[in-house]
Amino acid sequence: MASLRVFQPLTRHAPRAPSQATRAAPRRFVNTDTAPMLYAAHAKVVGARTGHVEGDDLVVDLTMAKALGGKGDRGKTNPEELFAAGYGACFQSAMNASAASMGIQMPHKKEDSIVETTVELVGDMKALDMNIRVSMKVSVKGLSQEDFDKVIAKAKEVCPYSKATAGNITTNIEAVLN
Missing domain, CATH: 2.20.25 (N-terminal domain of TfIIb)
Structure with missing residues (x-):
């Protein structure tokens, strides 16, 4: 039985036109070759x-x-657990920073904002043709749906892990407002 393989290019896609809500602040792209190091x-x-x-x-x-x-x-x-931990922590930090930049108050209790990240190793080990797929479940208490949606959207834009994986791997985010 023949199978059809779909390959995604490793290059980034051109950015889409910003929505009305984000036109006020143009998106800046960090040149990773020349940007000053913040931490290593x-x-x-x-x-x-x-x-x-x-x-x-x-x-x-x-x-x-x-x-x-x-x-x-x-x-x-294992590497997948380490990646899941890093991506989840980074995304949650991006949520907190994004909320603060928009004047949105995130919950004070740590347990009221949770990011559960699953990293799946996918592909064919024998052919050495593997990649990863990410699923996140983001649960937050105490925000309006509108604010929650804004925080998630902005976090996707600013999280370094999200930027690094954009266009390279599938990342699904399930947003649960409690």
């Missing part, structure tokens, strides 16, 4: 998916997930 994180990996990671403030042991034929050792992690 470093990690040294030894042993690939079954190895060890050390960073400035990080010590993590890795395991191959059971679903990929590994042991899935308790207390150890």
Whole structure:
């Protein structure tokens, strides 16, 4: 049985015309080659998916997930979990910063704003043709639907992970207003 493969280009698409609500502030694009560095994180990996990671403030042991034929050792992690944690934390920070820039008050209690991120490794391991797919469930209490929608839209624009993955991978965001 023949299958049809669809390849997405790794280049970014031209930006769409901004909506009326965002025309007042033109979107700026950071040139990653020349922009000043704000912070640098470093990690040294030894042993690939079954190895060890050390960073400035990080010590993590890795395991191959059971679903990929590994042991899935308790207390150890894998690259997909690390990416899910980083993307979720970055997106939530982008939500908070976006809300503040628009004069929208986010909840004071940490448990009233939650981002759950799932990163799926997809593709064909034998052919070494793999990528990732991301799903986020964003739950926030105490905002109006209109403000919640604005915060999510702005966070998508400003989150560095969202910018880095835009046009490269599928990211689905489920927004749940509590």
